[in-house]
Amino acid sequence: MKSARLFVLTLSVGVVLHVAAHSTVVIADDSTLATHKEPVVVAVRRLTEPQYRQSIEDIFGEDIQITGRFEPERREIGLLALGSATLSLTAAGFEQYFNLSLDISRQVFSEQMRHAVMPCAPASPAEFDRVCAEQFISTYGEQLFRRPLSSAEVEARLDAAALGTEQSGDFYTGLQLALSSMLTAPEYLFRIERAEPDPENADNWRLDAWSRASRLSYLFWNTSPDKELLAAARSGELHTENGLNAQVQRLSSSPRVQDGIQAFLVDMMQIDGFDSMIKDATIYPKFNQLVADSAQQQMIRTLVDLLVVKERDYREIFTSNETFLNRPLAAVYQVPFASSEEWAPYTFPDSAERSGIFSQIGFLSLYAHPGTSSPTIRGIKLHEIFLCEHTPEPPADVDFSSVVDSSAATSRERLLDHMSNPGCIVCHQRSDPPGLALEHFDGMGQLRKYENGQLIDVNADLFGNKFVGAQGLGQFLYNDPRASSCLVRNVYAYGAARMPGSAERPYINTQIERFAENGYRVPALFSQIALTPEFFNVVIPQGAQQNTNNVASAASAQ
Amino acid sequence: MLNKTKINKALFVSVTALMLPIAAQAEWQRSYVIEWNEPAMYFAGEAGIEGPGSDCPQGVNPEQDWVDVLMRAGYTREEAEWLRNPANPTRSPTHGQNQMAFRGKDRANVYVNPTSYPDPGLYPMTGNVAEGLNLDGNTDTGFVSPSGEAGIDNTFYKTLGCWKTYRGPERLSSGAMQFNDGMRNGSWTMVIVVSGEGDDPSNDDNVMVGFYMSQDNMVKGGDGNISPHYTYRIQPHARYEGLFPARTVNGVIESREPTPVVLRDPGYTRDLELLQAQIKLEMKDDGTLRGYVGGYRPWLPVYQGWVNARGPVIESLTWVELPSVYYALRRGADYHPDGSSEENTHISYALRVDALPAFVMTPDASEVATQVISYKDQAPPLPAESGPMVGRSRIIDGLVIDPNAEYQAGPNAVILPPR
Amino acid sequence: MSKKINRRSLLKGMLGGATVSLGLPMLNLFLNENGNAYADGSTIPTRFGTYFWGLGLTDTPAGGTRWVPQKTGFDYEITPELEAIAALKNKVSVFSGFRAIPDTRPNLVHWSGHASILSGVAPAASGRFDGATLDTKVADAIGGSTRFKVLDIDASVSRRPVSYSTRTGSTFASPDQSPLALYQRLFGEGFQDPNSENWAPDPAIMLRQSVLSAVTDQRHSLMRSVGHEDQIKLEQYFTSLREMENQLAVQLQRPEPRDACVLPRSPSELERAGSVDVVNSNTRVMARLLAMGLACDQSRVFNFVHTGGTSETYIAGQSKIYHQITHDEPTHAQLGYQPETSKLAGLVMEGFGAFLEELDAIKEGSGTLLDNCLVLAFSDTGYAKIHSLENIPMMLAGGAGGRHKAGQHIHAPGESVTRVSLTAMQLAGAPAGEFGTGSMRTARAVSDVIA
Structure with a gap:
């Protein structure tokens, strides 16, 4: 165990250093830069597809059809939420969002829908009504931009609406243009978080109230702030302890909190990639897209039920044998499906060796090859997802010929080849053992005891920690303190769009302790973190101050 | 775009239901889904599908020259050729060529009055090997099985074995492909439950075998084959059900005594009614089940099945004149129930069955069906007879009649258009 | 607080997972660096069309194939039933092994196959689709600026008009059924000359x-x-x-002059007969008119039906129609397939060959009209004798303005037909990230053919 700890420590430090080197951050508390009065942008995060869809549904109703291709997301340090802070839009992506904005606006102002949406009626539907148009733009602009619009922002849309009305002879066609322009704007497509000088301490920066509202809303509900939250931002309540308490209480006790926690779990547990999963039909004939979709659903249902509905100890995701099945999954697991509903709860018997989320076919098939299992990939992903430990890419000078030529019967023997290569052993001695413990599951996650006629050995030895099979692995992870600290850091990073820095380590450690005191309950962890001032810490990005001056002067020069 | 309905039907229950089946009396249980079934038509052809062989020395029944057939039935050559020309408006390929029906005596409809027409004859099956079961227990009557067992009773094969529809190697005859393709794509599902009371499933004197309908479709995997291990609920059916008292001998299930059953026919007749029915099914090491269900089936419904599939379509697609099927079945009939008239009303028959391991549940899906019992008393009443249909079209006397058509077929129809 | 898993949020969980990693992004590759013109410097638009023929091609369980090439990838060999596309095979990708998967729906004969390809779902009943067809989605994306959003053409000379294009699933487009009708639609009253002064x-x-x-x-x-x-x-x-x-x-x-746009002469009415020679010559004449209509930019999206699902075509002078022959003809013992059926399949493909020749005959930019088209050609069935939904023949013809890496054979047994549909939509420029439902839902285009 001792050597494992040491190894891990080096890696975690590496991650932190990596972040630090990248952004050269300055934590607000240490900052002396807050003398300038202009707010600064501290984060620009592209909306994810679910956030985009949910925001539109919440603002305009669920009848709006959203068809289009969204740009691919990117995972950084294990989270799409972190990747989203580094993503922009390609020309192709912009074209998609642009067309989507036209399509949504057309639907919003269709004959059937416009009455439900409009806060006012124009004096004449054929002429431009400035008052009514402005009312529409500011009402919906605030919801879309998650803050009030500046007068210039309103004016620009009014111009578009006026021109559109004039050209088409229809007020609503004009408003369509105004709405499209808001839906195309970076202020909608990106969550732009701003910091402002702290009025109580001029040397400090604080996240402004609107950005606070967004941070809370996306964390708990994975959507834009609702009117109540925006009102709390407007009144300044969100900056008070009581005001924050009241909103966190309201958000966390709503059934919609399931949306937010689920979105986090799907991100952290990397429950994606099922659309592009490929399995060889000769080797795994039961595989089809329906099975892949079902396997993804199963992981989500299992986690949400365990952690949100039942509010159980987080660590039980490594040991629980309770899950949900549908008919295709039951066939793959080779158990009867005792229900006439589409999905039904199910508890695996011990003999099935299915305990822990990683023993479900979703995880097992995702992290395998098209025609065979892969202890190495599974081991790497177990470390990455559940322990926040990332494995470097294999060195460039590895001689793979001796590895792939192996004709040994089981994976274990084939992998032994790595162990004789000093360049490989550093990573493989860590990645392979937990993967080998899952070797009773083939490349599609089906239970097997033999490979090529030979009994499969599922004993694992991870730096002196010995365990057997999926159950043993689950128990190992259950007892490993790295698992809960990984979760806590991820919740913070997911909400704040950055990994906590080294200066925040004491804070994170406190959160980990409180998480344990609270019985490792995930919903409580969300509230606990959202209620700490550190959750709203800001990092002034390099260059923000200079830009303020540069851009300001450039603008005045025009 | 993701479809919302994917989720909408889901029901969430936060109560954890344990689904482990609890065995009742049965000591062991196996269950299967029929993934292929077809009339057991032994193929002794030398090559291909319909080619000749020792069983059908001349191959399959040849295509008719329908102009000749019509002329023999009293139509002029000009009329016959007009009726057979696809360019002509009296001929609807969708409905078949209805005038074809009216070629009996006094232009009677030969489909419903086959005896109004002389027997055109079918190529007989002349071999002495057949698949199936020894239904009468007599090894001196019947055929020899491919493995050398004597006394195989399968006159159905002898009668229709050289008809193109039925002829071909396993899974390759056009009839087998047509109906099994439909079944595998969801037209119907039959499951099999086997339960025994002994300690050794391979050798057990007290075994029951149940054939049931299920409303759950088979599912194809990525390789296009039916996937095993899916779950099927028994769907109580007032007609289709078969319960066989049986025993196992070295892994082969055999009937202890004959019994009447009605199964779902992989054919136009739909009802596979069998008297004195027996089974012989091998539980194979790979988990599959394979063998025969045999018995005596009434022959007239077989004929009517073909007629109701639209006589003119069947005749032109399968190359027989339907009256010849009528005469052949009547001639071949080799059984009648005790106490009925002397005339044979039934014909010996065997169905070849391939089944995959599957989970079969009681009708409410609550538990695995461990016992072989009848569910007929739970079945909804059969729907009132609506008469035969093909798709949405009603079949009347073997024909689809379009009341709005300009030209109507019939004994007195004017064939040629006025000049 | 009592909580239950909420359905809506599970849906969103699925979406959260929908990080598509294949075949994306693509649109930015179509444009040159400034984004103001297409990659070859011209402003020639990409056109999209479907081409349907009935009764599939010959590939039997007994082992005989007459259309699936042995070789995959580029430079596949020409099989007997593909003879008609031999001259243009470098512009045609052939897809074999793909299947329609009805899940719990029945196989509605001569219906479920192409319904699956076009709408992504096997319908519950014949005569209806359970979703809009993909041509309408492509038309929404690229067909808005022309006189006709979609052109529907039926060359089959059938009793009833044949069209498989629908937005609602229940109402199908009314196609032009004769060359004269098509001519009048395109070049009759309302014709907009792209080269006129009044732009x-x-x-x-x-x-x-x-x-x-x-x-x-x-x-x-x-x-x-x-x-x-x-x-x-x-x-x-x-x-x-x-x-x-x-x-x-x-x-x-102002668009560049469309040099290829020359007003054609009005065709004379053709013989109304359903025999395959007539249908094929009808196909050629209507394809020629269509090609000129596209060159003159009257439309950018079309649907072309050669013969319907239950094809009524036949060889002139024979008493049996093609549909009947597929069902009743025996499989030849030595050949392993139905020779007459295969002969008819070859004749039907001659229609497709003629169709492509007409599109390729018009010069456009540095290539031909066909190079700027993407035609999704397909049938209703695989092995027609039993209405098989396996191995339905599908092809993508034309260069899609350089996006289609044409001239390949893709063999993917067991894969859903919707993967080819999605590929076609993406190549044509429709904003489709995924297509189909149930087992036919896919977000995986066939990336091998996407440049």
């Missing part, structure tokens, strides 16, 4: 520009207070926006 920019485009200018107006205030990294990101956003503006600006310029 005017589309006001709708200008309105779209105003949408974007309202966004750019705010650029400075946004950029005032961002850090270096966010500045780079937002700069990229605004660069993308400018590319969109440039695209719109191009559309406001």
Whole structure:
């Protein structure tokens, strides 16, 4: 165990250093830069597809059809939420969002829908009504931009609406243009978080109230702030302890909190990639897209039920044998499906060796090859997802010929080849053992005891920690303190769009302790973190101050 | 775009239901889904599908020259050729060529009055090997099985074995492909439950075998084959059900005594009614089940099945004149129930069955069906007879009649258009 | 608080997982660096069409195939039933082994197959689709600026018009059924000569520009207070926006003269007979008119039916129609397939060959009209004798303006037909990230054929 700890420590430090080197951050508390009065942008995060869809549904109703291709997301340090802070839009992506904005606006102002949406009626539907148009733009602009619009922002849309009305002879066609322009704007497509000088301490920066509202809303509900939250931002309540308490209480006790926690779990547990999963039909004939979709659903249902509905100890995701099945999954697991509903709860018997989320076919098939299992990939992903430990890419000078030529019967023997290569052993001695413990599951996650006629050995030895099979692995992870600290850091990073820095380590450690005191309950962890001032810490990005001056002067020069 | 309905039907229950089946009396249980079934038509052809062989020395029944057939039935050559020309408006390929029906005596409809027409004859099956079961227990009557067992009773094969529809190697005859393709794509599902009371499933004197309908479709995997291990609920059916008292001998299930059953026919007749029915099914090491269900089936419904599939379509697609099927079945009939008239009303028959391991549940899906019992008393009443249909079209006397058509077929129809 | 898993949020969980990693992004590759013109420097649009023929091609369980090439990838060999496309095979990709998967729906004969390809779902009943067909989605994306959003053409000379294009699933398009009708639609009253003096920019485009200018107006205030990294990101956003503006600006310029657009002469009415020779010559004449209609930019999306699902075509002088022959002809003992059926399949494919020849005969830019088209050609069934939904023949013809890596054979047994449909939509420029439902749902285009 001792050597494992040491190894891990080096890696975690590496991650932190990596972040630090990248952004050269300055934590607000240490900052002396807050003398300038202009707010600064501290984060620009592209909306994810679910956030985009949910925001539109919440603002305009669920009848709006959203068809289009969204740009691919990117995972950084294990989270799409972190990747989203580094993503922009390609020309192709912009074209998609642009067309989507036209399509949504057309639907919003269709004959059937416009009455439900409009806060006012124009004096004449054929002429431009400035008052009514402005009312529409500011009402919906605030919801879309998650803050009030500046007068210039309103004016620009009014111009578009006026021109559109004039050209088409229809007020609503004009408003369509105004709405499209808001839906195309970076202020909608990106969550732009701003910091402002702290009025109580001029040397400090604080996240402004609107950005606070967004941070809370996306964390708990994975959507834009609702009117109540925006009102709390407007009144300044969100900056008070009581005001924050009241909103966190309201958000966390709503059934919609399931949306937010689920979105986090799907991100952290990397429950994606099922659309592009490929399995060889000769080797795994039961595989089809329906099975892949079902396997993804199963992981989500299992986690949400365990952690949100039942509010159980987080660590039980490594040991629980309770899950949900549908008919295709039951066939793959080779158990009867005792229900006439589409999905039904199910508890695996011990003999099935299915305990822990990683023993479900979703995880097992995702992290395998098209025609065979892969202890190495599974081991790497177990470390990455559940322990926040990332494995470097294999060195460039590895001689793979001796590895792939192996004709040994089981994976274990084939992998032994790595162990004789000093360049490989550093990573493989860590990645392979937990993967080998899952070797009773083939490349599609089906239970097997033999490979090529030979009994499969599922004993694992991870730096002196010995365990057997999926159950043993689950128990190992259950007892490993790295698992809960990984979760806590991820919740913070997911909400704040950055990994906590080294200066925040004491804070994170406190959160980990409180998480344990609270019985490792995930919903409580969300509230606990959202209620700490550190959750709203800001990092002034390099260059923000200079830009303020540069851009300001450039603008005045025009 | 993701479809919302994917989720909408889901029901969430936060109560954890344990689904482990609890065995009742049965000591062991196996269950299967029929993934292929077809009339057991032994193929002794030398090559291909319909080619000749020792069983059908001349191959399959040849295509008719329908102009000749019509002329023999009293139509002029000009009329016959007009009726057979696809360019002509009296001929609807969708409905078949209805005038074809009216070629009996006094232009009677030969489909419903086959005896109004002389027997055109079918190529007989002349071999002495057949698949199936020894239904009468007599090894001196019947055929020899491919493995050398004597006394195989399968006159159905002898009668229709050289008809193109039925002829071909396993899974390759056009009839087998047509109906099994439909079944595998969801037209119907039959499951099999086997339960025994002994300690050794391979050798057990007290075994029951149940054939049931299920409303759950088979599912194809990525390789296009039916996937095993899916779950099927028994769907109580007032007609289709078969319960066989049986025993196992070295892994082969055999009937202890004959019994009447009605199964779902992989054919136009739909009802596979069998008297004195027996089974012989091998539980194979790979988990599959394979063998025969045999018995005596009434022959007239077989004929009517073909007629109701639209006589003119069947005749032109399968190359027989339907009256010849009528005469052949009547001639071949080799059984009648005790106490009925002397005339044979039934014909010996065997169905070849391939089944995959599957989970079969009681009708409410609550538990695995461990016992072989009848569910007929739970079945909804059969729907009132609506008469035969093909798709949405009603079949009347073997024909689809379009009341709005300009030209109507019939004994007195004017064939040629006025000049 | 009592909680239950909420359904809506599970749906969103699925979406959260929908990080598509294959075949994306693509649109940015179509344009040259400035985004103001297509990669070859011209402003020639891509056209999309479907081409349907009935009764599949010959590939039997007994082992005989007459169309699936042995070789996969480029330079596949020409099989007997593909003979008609031999001359153009470098512009045609052939897809074999794909299947329609009805899940719990029945196999509705001569219906479920093409319904699955076009709408992504096997319908519950014949005569209806359970979703809009993909041509309408492509038309929404690329067909808006022309006189006809979609052209529907039926060359089959059937009793009833045959069309498989629908937005609602229940109402199908009314196709033009004769060359004369098609001529009148395209070149009769209302014909818009792309080379005429009276060209005017589309006001709708200008309105779209105003949408974007309202966004750019705010650029400075946004950029005032961002850090270096966010500045780079937002700069990229605004660069993308400018590319969109440039695209719109191009559309406001007078189009280049369409040299290939020459008003054709009115055709004479053809014989109304359903025999395959007549259908094929009808196909050629209507394809020629269609090609000129596309060259004159009257439409950018079309659906072309050669013969319907239950094809009524036949060889002139024979008493049996093709449909009947597929069912009743025995499998030849030595050949392993039905020779007459295969002969008819070859004849039916001659129609497709003629169709492609007509599109390829028109010069456009540095290539031909066909190079700027993407034609999704397919049938209703695989092995027609039993109405098989396995191995339905599908092809993608034309270069799609350079996006289609044409001339390949893709063999993928067991894969859903919707993968080819999705590929076609993406190549044609429709905003489709996924297509189909149930087992036919896919987000995986066939990336091998996408440039």
